[in-house]
Amino acid sequence: xxxxxxxxxxxxxxxxxxxxxxxxxxxxxxxxxxxxxxxxxxxxxxxxxxxxxxxxxxxxxxxxxxxxxxxxxxxxxxxxxxxxxxxxxxxxxxxxxxxxxxxxxxxxxxxxxxxxxxxxxxxxxxxxxxxxxxxxxxxxxxxxxxxxxxxxxxxxxxxxxxxxxxxxxxxxxxxxxxxxxxxxxxxxxxxxxxxxxxxxxxxxxxxxxxxxxxxxxxxxxxxxxxxxxxxxxxxxxxxxxxxxxxxxxxxxxxxxxxxxxxxxxxxxxxxxxxxxxxxxxxxxxxxxxxxxxxxxxxxxxxxxxxxxxxxxxxxxxxxxxxxxxxxxxxxxxxxxxxxxxxxxxxxxxxxxxxxxxxxxxxxxxxxxxxxxxxxxxxxxxxxxxxxxxxxxxxxxxxxxxxxxxxxxxxxxxxxxxxxxxxxxxxxxxxxxxxxxxxxxxxxxxxxxxxxxxxxxxxxxxxxxxxxxxxxxxxxxxxxxxxxxxxxxxxxxxxxxxxxxxxxxxxxxxxxxxxxxxxxxxxxxxxxxxxxxxxxxxxxxxxxxxxxxxxxxxxxxxxxxxxxxxxxxxxxxxxxxxxxxxxxxxxxxxxxxxxxxxxxxxxxxxxxxxxxxxxxxxxxxxxxxxxxxxxxxxxxxxxxxxxxxxxxxxxxxxxxxxxxxxxxxxxxxxxxxxxxxxxxxxxxxxxxxxxxxxxxxxxxxxxxxxxxxxxxxxxxxxxxxxxxxxxxxxxxxxxxxxxxxxxxx
Numbered sequence: 001x002x003x004x005x006x007x008x009x010x011x012x013x014x015x016x017x018x019x020x021x022x023x024x025x026x027x028x029x030x031x032x033x034x035x036x037x038x039x040x041x042x043x044x045x046x047x048x049x050x051x052x053x054x055x056x057x058x059x060x061x062x063x064x065x066x067x068x069x070x071x072x073x074x075x076x077x078x079x080x081x082x083x084x085x086x087x088x089x090x091x092x093x094x095x096x097x098x099x100x101x102x103x104x105x106x107x108x109x110x111x112x113x114x115x116x117x118x119x120x121x122x123x124x125x126x127x128x129x130x131x132x133x134x135x136x137x138x139x140x141x142x143x144x145x146x147x148x149x150x151x152x153x154x155x156x157x158x159x160x161x162x163x164x165x166x167x168x169x170x171x172x173x174x175x176x177x178x179x180x181x182x183x184x185x186x187x188x189x190x191x192x193x194x195x196x197x198x199x200x201x202x203x204x205x206x207x208x209x210x211x212x213x214x215x216x217x218x219x220x221x222x223x224x225x226x227x228x229x230x231x232x233x234x235x236x237x238x239x240x241x242x243x244x245x246x247x248x249x250x251x252x253x254x255x256x257x258x259x260x261x262x263x264x265x266x267x268x269x270x271x272x273x274x275x276x277x278x279x280x281x282x283x284x285x286x287x288x289x290x291x292x293x294x295x296x297x298x299x300x301x302x303x304x305x306x307x308x309x310x311x312x313x314x315x316x317x318x319x320x321x322x323x324x325x326x327x328x329x330x331x332x333x334x335x336x337x338x339x340x341x342x343x344x345x346x347x348x349x350x351x352x353x354x355x356x357x358x359x360x361x362x363x364x365x366x367x368x369x370x371x372x373x374x375x376x377x378x379x380x381x382x383x384x385x386x387x388x389x390x391x392x393x394x395x396x397x398x399x400x401x402x403x404x405x406x407x408x409x410x411x412x413x414x415x416x417x418x419x420x421x422x423x424x425x426x427x428x429x430x431x432x433x434x435x436x437x438x439x440x441x442x443x444x445x446x447x448x449x450x451x452x453x454x455x456x457x458x459x460x461x462x463x464x465x466x467x468x469x470x471x472x473x474x475x476x477x478x479x480x481x482x483x484x485x486x487x488x489x490x491x492x493x494x495x496x497x498x499x500x501x502x503x504x505x506x507x508x509x510x511x512x513x514x515x516x517x518x519x520x521x522x523x524x525x526x527x528x529x530x531x532x533x534x535x536x537x538x539x540x541x542x543x544x545x546x547x548x549x550x551x552x553x554x555x556x557x558x559x560x561x562x563x564x565x566x567x568x569x570x571x572x573x574x575x576x577x578x579x580x581x582x583x584x585x586x587x588x589x590x591x592x593x594x595x596x597x598x599x600x601x602x603x604x605x606x607x608x609x610x611x612x613x614x615x616x617x618x619x620x621x622x623x624x625x626x627x628x629x630x631x632x633x634x635x636x637x638x639x640x641x642x643x644x645x646x647x648x649x650x651x652x653x654x655x656x657x658x659x660x661x662x663x664x665x666x667x668x669x670x671x672x673x674x675x676x677x678x679x680x681x682x683x684x685x686x687x688x689x690x691x692x693x694x695x696x697x698x699x700x701x702x703x704x705x706x707x708x709x710x711x712x713x714x715x716x717x718x719x720x721x722x723x724x725x726x727x728x729x730x731x732x733x734x735x736x737x738x739x740x741x742x743x744x
Contacts, residue, residue, distance in 0.1 A: 595608055
């Protein structure tokens with residue numbers, strides 16, 4: 001009996017062990033099968049990928065769940081007819097293709113179908129979808145478009161992806177690599193969610209692993225580290241500093257009180273006032289304390305712009321005599337009142353009548369800046385080393401000097417209103433009607449406002465310079481009228497909808513204005529339109545040669561500018577002089593913008609290539625006109641090259657009467673202009689008296705002075721003399737605008 005029981009127990013044990021072995025084998029086989037399936041491509045995915053490179057219909061031909069070797073061979077035979085032998089060898093037809101084997105075949109098919117420029121691979125770590133943007137995903141490489149991807153399956157994972165153009169279309173493989181996304185702004189944190197602001201938009205992450213201490217994370221800059229589908233770590237960067245921004249360079253930023261600090265590689269900017277959004281370096285307006293900066297290991301990793309500047313101060317880079325250069329070999333100044341000069345290691349007080357000279361080699365420039373500040377607002381600083389038309393009059397405000405590449409950079413910081421005291425008379429004659437001076441004040445203030453925001457000289461710590469590149473400043477002494485024109489319009493700017501306009505202006509119209517298309521502005525300026533500069537304020541289509549020629553030659557047509565000497569003018573420029581103009585300016589204008597100087601190739605197409613001559617000039621013709629009839633395109637045919645010249649400014653340079661006489665509306669003459677007064681011109685060939693087939697010069701008849709977009713200063717003056725107020729005049733030249741105060 002005991003032996004029977006023993007046999008039964010042994011038999012039962014054998015059965016249990018056998019079942020256990022079978023279970024282990026099945027589990028191992030299942031695990032292996034799952035691994036194999038992960039290493040294979042489904043037929044559905046294969047057909048989808050084939051549709052990107054071929055119009056052949058593989059969907060009906062290929063059957064089953066996964067791609068086999070035989071099916072891969074069939075695809076290869078159809079798409080790679082001359083690409084050599086099938087790359088997979090020694091594997092039975094019924095076996096499934098491994099994922100990498102399939103992609104080797106696929107990329108050969110891509111090449112054979114001529115699609116190599118469209119299909120590529122790249123590595124990304126997907127973080128999440130961009131809020132409010134369809135089919136866009138935020139990755140460690142920025143924003144990427146995607147198709148056919150389940151974002152939740154790949155989120156927080158490093159992977160190699162197949163791209164069609166710039167769109168992710170398939171994940172080829174996963175990579176077990178950690179990824180750190182630097183300097184994102186955590187807008188809001190929850191227990192299982194994060195609302196992130198990146199420089200490219202908002203990313204909302206939901207259903208993530210438990211977030212520790214979410215109340216401490218919100219409204220902070222942080223690095224987030226992800227690995228294998230999980231949010232691994234959040235590192236806050238809440239060591240914040242702030243101060244007046246002195247300069248913004250490509251790789252560093254200077255903050256008053258902290259000196260120059262290097263920028264972290266992935267330096268980010270966020271505007272936190274109003275609606276939170278990503279910003280750019282233009283938002284770091286020099287001369288203002290508008291941001292907090294997150295610092296890590298001595299490097300600035302992010303800027304949190306907290307407000308817009310109050311716009312009450314402007315920083316002007318003062319150029320050398322005759323506006324020749326940005327930087328000075330030396331600077332000499334004299335003081336009209338007690339003035340303090342602050343150096344890096346101390347300060348010195350000067351009295352009225354004292355003078356001081358600064359040279360780049362002086363020991364005081366061992367620090368970053370030297371500051372010169374009068375004791376009170378009545379003090380003036382006279383730059384005796386800088387000559388201007390108005391003489392050596394005193395500057396308001398303070399001066400700052402710092403060394404740049406062995407020379408001195410000189411910046412004058414002062415109140416915007418006081419800056420305008422010296423801009424208005426430098427840009428418009430002080431003798432003009434008072435309402436016209438008020439128009440100029442509003443235009444100059446509006447222009448300056450936008451230039452402060454544009455931050456054009458941020459690398460040197462300034463907003464504008466004092467030349468015609470911006471607005472001429474301190475070239476002509478102010479008068480009581482020009483100062484009062486500024487005071488009576490204090491703080492007023494012209495706005496279109498919610499934005500301060502770019503208040504372009506020029507000297508004299510030809511009786512009609514143009515629009516902002518002459519500069520091919522990326523941003524539309526609907527307030528600058530083409531219209532006649534007369535009581536009718538009407539639109540005339542002058543884009544054809546015939547219509548413009550009729551208009552410009554009609555001496556009976558009255559305009560607000562009719563009595564101005566620049567209203568009409570005539571000049572004749574010899575073919576030899578035109579050739580010199582063209583050859584001397586061709587490369588410079590090409591380098592300024594290669595897309596505006598195009599050369600005709602052998603196929604008759606115009607392309608951007610550098611040329612330094614057209615050879616002997618055969619003909620010149622205006623081939624395109626903008627609104628108001630302004631010449632915007634010209635073709636010069638030469639013995640060596642035929643060149644298409646774009647923009648009104650380039651045309652004015654090439655046709656300049658450099659060694660010719662120009663006769664104006666009042667019969668007065670001007671000699672040797674380096675720039676044609678305007679591009680409102682007709683250009684007619686003048687033939688040799690003895691040989692009617694030989695062109696010897698071009699007769700140009702035109703009108704106006706300046707680019708012709710926005711306000712005509714002489715037109716504004718004439719309107720003011722007729723009794724029109726400054727607001728009415730502004731709304732005539734800038735249509736649809738309103739006047740608003742920046743401050744009182």
